Amino acid sequence: MSAVAVPRVWPRLHDAQRRVLFEVLVHGSQSRVALARRLGLSRTSLTRLARELVDLGLVEEGDVYVSKSRGRPPEMLHVRPHAAHLLGVKLTGDALYAVVSDLTGRVEEQRQLPLGSRDVGDVVSLIGQVAAELFAGREVPAAVGVCLAGDVREEDGREFVDRSIFLGWDAVPLAELVSEATGLPAVTSNDVQALTAGHQWFGAGVEVRSMVVFGLGAGIGSGLVAGDGLMTGAHGRPGKIGHAHVGGAGAPCQRGHHDCVHSFLTMPAIEVNAGVQPGDYRLVVERARAGEDQALRAFRHSAYALGVVVAQFVNVLDPEKVVITGEGTDMLDFAREEFDRALDDRLEDTSAESVVIDRQPFEFSHYARGAAVGALRSLF
16 A cells, blocks of 8 residues: 555545545445446546545555456555544533544544533633644644534525524624634534434435434434435524424423423423423433333323424425434333324324334434534535
C-alpha cells in the first residue's frame, strides 16, 4: 500500500469527486469497476477520480478482491478514516455532550460537561474550549456540528436557532457564533434531525431509502428520510408530532391539551400520569417493574400514543423502516401490546406485523455523534 498525503485542511471537492467519496464513505469499500458501474461513469473517468482522491489523502487502494472471473483482480478503494475529524455537540438545558468522530462516524473521544450558564455567549465559549481540547493533536479538524431541541431555519444563507425551550433561545445565529469561536465551518440542527442524519449514513438507515426516526425523552421529535434525502422542511420544522390528537385524558401539555401526544408520551407526561414527582422517571420504571397499576397504566397510555403516531407516519409516508430510540422508550417493554393495538387501530392498509420497527439502543452521545455526521454532511 503506497504512502498518501494527508490533507491539512478539508479540500474543496468538485461534484464528481464528492460523488465517488460519498459512495465509498457511506456504502463501504468498493472496486473501481463496481464504483464506475454504480455511478454510471466510464472506467477511465473513475480511475482518474480515484487517483485524485488518493492524492488528496481521502481514500486509499488496497486489499485486492479476488473474483472467479479472469483478468487482473481489482483493488478496493477505502476511505481513510483519519483523513479528517469532526466535532459533534449536543446541548440540553443543563449539559453539553461532545464527541470527536473520524470520517466513518466512529467516535474516538467524548466529553460531558455541565452548563454553568445558558447565556449564548457562555455556551459558545464552552464549545470553543471543548473543541480546542478534543481537536488537540489531531491533524485535520474539518467542521463542527451542534444539535439541540429546537428549530433551525435558514435565512439569507445564515442559520438561526428558534424556539429552543430548554435553553430559552430564539433567533440565535449559533452556527455563525460557533464558527467564530472555533475557526472552523459550523452547522446547527435539531437534535432528532441530527440523530436521523447519523442513522442514515452510518446506522440503522444505511441502504434504506425511506425511514422515520422517533426520538423519545423529555420531548418527542421525528426525523424523516425520503428518496435517500434527509427532509429539512421549508422552515426547519419537519416531523412535528407532539400535539396530534390521541384521545383520552392525560397530563396537560404546554398548550393546555389533555389528549395529545405530549399528554402521554414524553417522560414528564409519564411521570405526571404515574403520580410521581417531576424528574422521577426512573421511579416510574421501578414501580412498573413491581407491578404497580398506576405506573403500568401510564406506560400503557404512552405505548398507545406512540402507536398512534407511528401509524400516522406510516399511513402518510409508507417508509421502509421506523426507528424508535431515546431515553424514554420503556413503554415498549411494559406495554408492547398497546403499541401494536394502536397500529392495528390506526393503520389504513396494512397491519402491525408488516411495519418494520427497529428499536435502537441509546445514549446522549448518540445525539452528539449525529451532530458530527451533520458536520460531515455539510462538507458534501
